[in-house]
Amino acid sequence: MTDTIITDESPTIVCVAHGEQPRVLTAWLGVGRKPTQCGRCVEEFKEAEKQRRREERVEELKDRLNLPARLCVADFDQFVATEKQRQAAARCKAWVEEVGGREGGTLILPGPPGTGKSTLLAACCNHYIEQELRQARMTTQRELIARLRATWRKGAEESEQQVLDDFIRPELVALDDVGVSLGGEAEQVQLLDVVDGRYKRFGSTIIATNLTLPELRDALGERTYDRLQQDATVVICDWPSFRTGGARG
Numbered sequence: 430m431t432d433t434i435i436t437d438e439s440p441t442i443v444c445v446a447h448g449e450q451p452r453v454l455t456a457w458l459g460v461g462r463k464p465t466q467c468g469r470c471v472e473e474f475k476e477a478e479k480q481r482r483r484e485e486r487v488e489e490l491k492d493r494l495n496l497p498a499r500l501c502v503a504d505f506d507q508f509v510a511t512e513k514q515r516q517a518a519a520r521c522k523a524w525v526e527e528v529g530g531r532e533g534g535t536l537i538l539p540g541p542p543g544t545g546k547s548t549l550l551a552a553c554c555n556h557y558i559e560q561e562l563r564q565a566r567m568t569t570q571r572e573l574i575a576r577l578r579a580t581w582r583k584g585a586e587e588s589e590q591q592v593l594d595d596f597i598r599p600e601l602v603a604l605d606d607v608g609v610s611l612g613g614e615a616e617q618v619q620l621l622d623v624v625d626g627r628y629k630r631f632g633s634t635i636i637a638t639n640l641t642l643p644e645l646r647d648a649l650g651e652r653t654y655d656r657l658q659q660d661a662t663v664v665i666c667d668w669p670s671f672r673t674g675g676a677r678g
């Protein structure tokens with residue numbers, strides 16, 4: 430913020446930074462700043478404030494997104510080594526922009542280990558938060574089930590309903606590693622509770638799995654799978670693993 434030179438009572442003012450500008454009533458732009466009568470200074474200040482609040486909101490939403498440290502900076506631009514990866518990332522991005530969080534659709538990413546599915550999930554959530562300023566949440570199936578199961582213990586800090594709400598309320602939820610060792614019927618029911626709760630609220634859900642779609646159907650059970658596959662977009666991630674270096678170049 431800069432000094433303004435008040436020349437006369439004309440409707441304009443000469444600002445050190447902006448030259449001749451429309452005069453506004455003396456504006457106090459907060460502690461530690463000089464008051465100004467320059468319209469552009471005031472506009473710039475308002476814009477900077479808006480940007481600052483937006484960044485604060487993104488930060489807050491990303492805190493609640495709960496990404497593991499390795500995935501915090503994940504974005505779609507990482508998927509450029511091959512045309513297949515580029516297309517997969519572009520389809521995920523388009524899904525987030527067109528469907529994510531608004532219409533209760535599902536994005537399913539099946540593929541073998543190491544192809545970057547978790548990275549894509551995180552990229553979807555990051556992009557969603559940055560674009561929409563709304564809540565996304567990422568978790569693994571194992572973590573979800575463990576948190577739900579922990580509520581059954583005597584003296585548990587949170588109720589089962591609270592945990593369910595945590596994963597039902599966000600506009601977008603990414604469930605990673607779905608289908609692994611989903612042996613018991615109790616686990617299938619817990620997952621159904623989450624998927625059905627989201628389905629009823631038109632929440633959008635992203636699923637990553639090492640299983641094929643028929644295997645996923647068997648693992649989840651008919652009722653869960655049926656809800657997920659309604660209005661589903663499937664992006665198969667079947668390029669070689671990044672972990673062995675095969676997917677680069």
Ligand SMILES: Nc1ncnc2c1ncn2[C@@H]1O[C@H](COP(=O)(O)OP(=O)(O)OP(=O)(O)O)[C@@H](O)[C@H]1O
Pocket residue numbers: 507508509540541542543544545546547548549606639671672
């Ligand atoms: N687009 C990419 N370009 C380069 N490396 C990547 C890319 N995506 C992921 N990686 C790296 O590849 C490894 C595997 O990624 P990630 O964990 O996302 O795969 P995954 O498909 O989720 O694997 P899994 O099925 O075993 O969970 C990680 O070390 C990650 O940093």
Ligand SMILES: [Mg+2]
Pocket residue numbers: 546547548605606
């Ligand atoms: Mg993974």
Ligand SMILES: [Zn+2]
Pocket residue numbers: 431444445446447448450467468469470471
């Ligand atoms: Zn100015």
